Amino acid sequence: MADNEILLERKPSPMKLEVLGVYDWPVWRKEASTFDWTYAQRETCYILRGRFIVTPEGGEPQEFKRGDLITFPQGMKCTWEILEDVEKHYDFG
Secondary structure: OOOOOOEEEEOOOHHHHHHHOHHHOOEEEEOOEEEEEEOOOOEEEEEEEEEEEEEEOOOOOEEEEOOEEEEEOOOOEEEEEEEEEEEEEEEEO
16 A cells, blocks of 8 residues: 555445444544644544545545545545534544
8 A cells, every 4th residue: 555545435335334343433523624634553434424635745635525434544644624524433553
């Protein structure tokens, strides 16, 4: 996986979410805002609500929304632009 490659699966099956244990993961909420972020470790998250754009340093912006299962690579530096308040389950490692 490239250093700044974001893996995205739109609307994964309920079975996949259950196998991953997504609904047991902690929840993170954030209001509309823009901020810089660096992933100290790999993060997988499932978006419950909201809409946001993540722009990796030196990369293209990508938009995400409810129903997306996303994996952000360790060490990625990026800018988050939250367009609609976000709520997501997340897991590190």
